[in-house]
Amino acid sequence: MxxxxxxxxxxxxxxxxxxxxxxxxxxxxxxxxxxxxxxxxxxxxxxxxxxxxxxxxxxxxxxxxxxxxxxxxxxxxxxxxxxxxxxxxxxxxxxxxxxxxxxxxxxxPHWLEEAEAAWAALPGPASSTTAVVPIWRRPWMVLGRDTFAGDVLARLGVHHLYAAHPDRYPRVPLEELRAAEPDLVVLPDEPYRFTADDGPEAFPGLPCALVSGRHLTWYGPSLAEAPRVLGRALGAARR
Known part of the structure; x- marks a missing residue:
């Protein structure tokens, strides 16, 4: 085929x-x-x-x-x-x-069985950490309603603050994102490539988690390791 x-x-x-x-x-x-x-x-x-x-x-x-x-x-x-x-x-x-x-x-495939088992093994959200999740800057855009990445985060105990927004990827001014006072800012490396030098400086005083976009937004073999990889990155930022 x-x-x-x-x-x-x-x-x-x-x-x-x-x-x-x-x-x-x-x-x-x-x-x-x-x-x-x-x-x-x-x-x-x-x-x-x-x-x-x-x-x-x-x-x-x-x-x-x-x-x-x-x-x-x-x-x-x-x-x-x-x-x-x-x-x-x-x-x-x-x-x-x-x-x-x-x-x-x-x-x-075996990896699909492993992925389902990895997500089923999660104990359920142990916290109610709030977050904003930028996916772009210039202009700033964040996760909104009804997204795969939002569901991934929710299953890891992170509630993103624009989950009820009418748009799936709303444009939100940086000042508004800061004023929302999230517990955490989640910065993936795709579609915009946020890095330690490009992203966290826009949110002074707020803990930022730099995460793998492949593990946050891809639905494929990476799902098998996503709970562990993302959980580690989010946990480190929350401490």
């Missing part, structure tokens, strides 16, 4: 579970690091002509990562497109199994 993936986390899931099935992936698909496939552009601006030329049996996409007009163009060219929707950790497990089954996986 010939597969093109337009989603970095799904690319990793398929590549690890079904070696050799992927023939195309986006420029942002960086895992596995040794993946050798045809690159077809970005998640928001894929080269539709290049994908069509590859003649895949299936294109896998996501309703948030990818634009509907691009997916419509692929369908119009006669390609089958599977579109996922992931807003929660359980939803991620459901969609991953659906994708892998569609890609021809005969059994559930």
């Amino acid at each position: 010939r597969i093109v993936s337009l989603v970095p986390s799904l690319t990793e899931a398929v590549a690890v579970s079904l070696p050799g099935r992927l023939i195309g992936a986006t420029d942002w698909c960086g895992h596995p690091v040794d993946l050798e496939v045809t690159r077809i552009g970005g998640t928001k601006n894929p080269r539709v002509d290049r994908i069509v030329a590859l003649a895949p049996d299936l294109v896998i996409a996501n309703e948030e990562e990818n634009r509907a007009p691009d997916l419509d163009a692929l369908r119009a060219a006669g390609l089958e497109v599977l579109v996922t929707e992931v807003r929660t950790v359980p939803g991620a497990f459901f969609e991953l199994e659906r994708v892998l089954t569609a890609c021809g996986a005969p059994v559930r």
